[in-house]
Amino acid sequence: MNGNSRPPSGDDHDDGLDLELLQLFDAAATTLPSAAVRASSGEDFVNALLLRIQHARRLRLLWQVIGVAAVLVPGAFLAPYVARQTLLAAGWFTDGLPATGTALVSPIGLLCAAVVAWRVTRAALR
Amino acid sequence: MTRALSQNTLLGADEVSLVICAMAGDDDAYGELVRRRQGSIRQLFRRLCRDPTLADDLAQQTFLQAWRTVKTLKSPAAFGGWLRRLAVNTWLQRLRAEKPLISTTDLEELPDTAAQPTLSEQLDLDSALATLPPDVRLCITLAYAERMSHREICEATGLPLGTVKSHITRGAARLRGLLGAYA
Numbered sequence: 001m002n003g004n005s006r007p008p009s010g011d012d013h014d015d016g017l018d019l020e021l022l023q024l025f026d027a028a029a030t031t032l033p034s035a036a037v038r039a040s041s042g043e044d045f046v047n048a049l050l051l052r053i054q055h056a057r058r059l060r061l062l063w064q065v066i067g068v069a070a071v072l073v074p075g076a077f078l079a080p081y082v083a084r085q086t087l088l089a090a091g092w093f094t095d096g097l098p099a100t101g102t103a104l105v106s107p108i109g110l111l112c113a114a115v116v117a118w119r120v121t122r123a124a125l126r
Numbered sequence: 127m128t129r130a131l132s133q134n135t136l137l138g139a140d141e142v143s144l145v146i147c148a149m150a151g152d153d154d155a156y157g158e159l160v161r162r163r164q165g166s167i168r169q170l171f172r173r174l175c176r177d178p179t180l181a182d183d184l185a186q187q188t189f190l191q192a193w194r195t196v197k198t199l200k201s202p203a204a205f206g207g208w209l210r211r212l213a214v215n216t217w218l219q220r221l222r223a224e225k226p227l228i229s230t231t232d233l234e235e236l237p238d239t240a241a242q243p244t245l246s247e248q249l250d251l252d253s254a255l256a257t258l259p260p261d262v263r264l265c266i267t268l269a270y271a272e273r274m275s276h277r278e279i280c281e282a283t284g285l286p287l288g289t290v291k292s293h294i295t296r297g298a299a300r301l302r303g304l305l306g307a308y309a
Contacts, residue, residue: 017269018298024305025270028251029169045168045182046160049189053153056190 145202148193156196159205160189167213173267174217176256184220188213210272214264214282221260254304258297261285265293266301 136144136158147155167188171181192212199208255263264283268274276294280287 017294018302021270021298021301024251029271042161042164045164045185046157049160049164049186050153050157052186052190053156053193056194 141205142202145196145199145205148196149199149202156193163206163209164189167209170210170213170267170272171217173252173255173271174260174264175220176252184216185213188216191216207278210274211282214268217264218283251301251305254301257304258300262293262297262300265290266297269294270298 133154136154139147139155139158141159141162144155144159148159164185168181168185171184171188172178175181175184188209192209195212199205255266258266261283265279265285268279268282269276274282276287276290279285279294280290283290285293
């Protein structure tokens with residue numbers, strides 16, 4: 001029926017179903033005007049749908065482009081400001097570090113600190 | 127030539143292969159799926175709304191929605207049932223947009239034509255279906271025309287199982303009354 005006959009799919013399928021009504025529905029499916037219309041206009045239906053799909057695809061692409069532009073354009077405008085603020089913050093951070101701390105962080109400072117630590121440790125062990 | 131071969135391949139392909147191709151974004155495969163399924167979906171809507179133009183529009187909405195969401199389908203073999211559930215959802219959305227679903231009590235309030243059907247009430251099946259409240263008509267159509275089980279209808283419509291069974295029993299009784307010729 002309906003061009004897609006299939007066996008009952010559920011174990012409770014026949015519960016409470018009227019067999020005569022079932023036969024009537026089956027018979028009506030073959031005589032329904034839509035059955036004839038379906039054969040003639042099926043291709044028109046598919047073509048109309050494919051057009052709608054193309055339209056939907058174009059619309060989706062357009063929204064994707066708008067979405068990317070909505071991120072990139074403000075990003076391009078804001079980039080110099082963000083870079084300037086980053087440099088300012090980095091400058092403030094390095095200025096704020098104590099001089100001894102800065103010396104310790106440098107390679108020479110690290111080397112000196114290691115020598116001092118080695119000598120202190122050695123003196124303590126004697 | 128390639129196109130013709132492609133068309134021949136599509137025509138001979140089984141549905142699961144077509145669904146897999148459609149899920150990968152192949153519009154030709156999806157078109158073939160629509161070609162195969164459009165008859166049953168359009169007929170379902172024609173039974174539900176009795177307006178061929180509206181039925182075709184709802185069927186188009188269903189297939190368009192299916193195209194948008196086919197990638198979310200878990201099992202390609204379940205495409206038929208999934209599509210039918212989409213169709214039911216489309217119909218329910220349409221009903222909700224128009225007015226709230228009529229409850230079972232409305233069916234009880236209808237005149238009891240099952241008792242003594244008159245000649246004017248010896249209606250054809252579609253006309254008889256049209257006299258049922260929308261949710262009852264939906265349950266009856268899915269059970270009798272689409273051969274869906276009560277549980278499948280329950281899952282597709284979101285109605286409680288008891289309500290589905292009640293709609294089918296009461297709706298069938300009313301149909302029997304209206305189509306008294308064979309009762």
